[in-house]
Amino acid sequence: MSSGFEHGGTATGRQGKASPADIRRTNRALIFNLLFPAQRRSRADLGRLTGLSRVAISDVISDMLDEGLLCETGYAANPTGKGKRGALLGIDTSRLKIISIDLSHPQLIQGAVTDLLGIPQDCMEVALGPDNHVETDAIVQLIDQLRSDLDFGDVLGIGIVVSGVVQEGTVRDSTMLGWHNVELGPLLERQFDLPVVIVNDAIAAMLTERFFGQAGPDLIFTTFGQGVGTATLIHDMPVIGDHHAAGEIGHIAIDPNGPECPCGKRGCLEMLISAHALRERMRHHDARGRADVIRQAGDLFASALAMPVGLLDIADVCVAGPADIINNTFLEAAQQRFDAATGSSFHVRTIIRRCQVGGDLTLRGGAIAVIRRYING
Numbered sequence: 001m002s003s004g005f006e007h008g009g010t011a012t013g014r015q016g017k018a019s020p021a022d023i024r025r026t027n028r029a030l031i032f033n034l035l036f037p038a039q040r041r042s043r044a045d046l047g048r049l050t051g052l053s054r055v056a057i058s059d060v061i062s063d064m065l066d067e068g069l070l071c072e073t074g075y076a077a078n079p080t081g082k083g084k085r086g087a088l089l090g091i092d093t094s095r096l097k098i099i100s101i102d103l104s105h106p107q108l109i110q111g112a113v114t115d116l117l118g119i120p121q122d123c124m125e126v127a128l129g130p131d132n133h134v135e136t137d138a139i140v141q142l143i144d145q146l147r148s149d150l151d152f153g154d155v156l157g158i159g160i161v162v163s164g165v166v167q168e169g170t171v172r173d174s175t176m177l178g179w180h181n182v183e184l185g186p187l188l189e190r191q192f193d194l195p196v197v198i199v200n201d202a203i204a205a206m207l208t209e210r211f212f213g214q215a216g217p218d219l220i221f222t223t224f225g226q227g228v229g230t231a232t233l234i235h236d237m238p239v240i241g242d243h244h245a246a247g248e249i250g251h252i253a254i255d256p257n258g259p260e261c262p263c264g265k266r267g268c269l270e271m272l273i274s275a276h277a278l279r280e281r282m283r284h285h286d287a288r289g290r291a292d293v294i295r296q297a298g299d300l301f302a303s304a305l306a307m308p309v310g311l312l313d314i315a316d317v318c319v320a321g322p323a324d325i326i327n328n329t330f331l332e333a334a335q336q337r338f339d340a341a342t343g344s345s346f347h348v349r350t351i352i353r354r355c356q357v358g359g360d361l362t363l364r365g366g367a368i369a370v371i372r373r374y375i376n377g
């Protein structure tokens, strides 16, 4: 597991200009990010790593302990056996809660109360009809139920995961939900008097991979499902884009002679290699033919991604999807294509790998988005 939560910035303790409240917020974030998700460090270590004075460190930490963000989790080993052993600090998973609602799965709303690491503790599901229609009332009701046993002051916020284009609290476009400019964030904030973070499903899944999988701070993450969603992480910041649609590569047309897409173009990536499209194609083949379909899909995927990989110099491409699609055949074909397309003396080899984090990728990501916003603003 890699350390750190968000890169960039140093302690602002001695830089002037920033207001005391700003400095405090920055210092809190520095400390939290050094401990999230599962690092344990002493005050002395945190002082060394942040450059903050002992007084500043113990002051900020004492507040964070009171608030329920951090806890003491045992003592550092002291090989000399002399002197006082320093208490180790870590993220407190016992008190503060986050409510995460996942609208990114077909025919189902998932909801959970999670701890500060996004680990679900109490889960609920609402089944949807075949048209996938979601009323905001159903979301409100689910949050109400999840919240009923919690102390109001212990809930940090609500995370909502949607597939589609999200701009702050507004779902600009979600084909899956049939939503256009739905101002869900402000509505839920009024209803519950809690901060609400709405996050794209590929970004949510990527955050879970980043903090609980094998990823570092630079990553391209692709999910294969109904469509093909991609998210990019640069120095631990998800790339959002000018129009909040970064990563929406499913409707980039890459084969002018390909099948017609409902969006009006031909040969969109999603028409060629979404799990849905590939399963349709495999239905007409025997085992060998099916393997060919998957091999071609891996090859095509890597061809399409070779350019952004080269553009951004990213060495880690992680994919998540059903086991019949994202299998070894797919990964080997994609790796071969990457090697052929991007190999050079100045390019570190880009590795494509399968996401190994178990279930609840997106649901957990919704909660991680809330804690990130709470800490980093």
Ligand SMILES: [Zn+2]
Binding pocket: 250, 251, 252, 261, 262, 263, 264, 265, 268
């Ligand atoms: Zn299209």
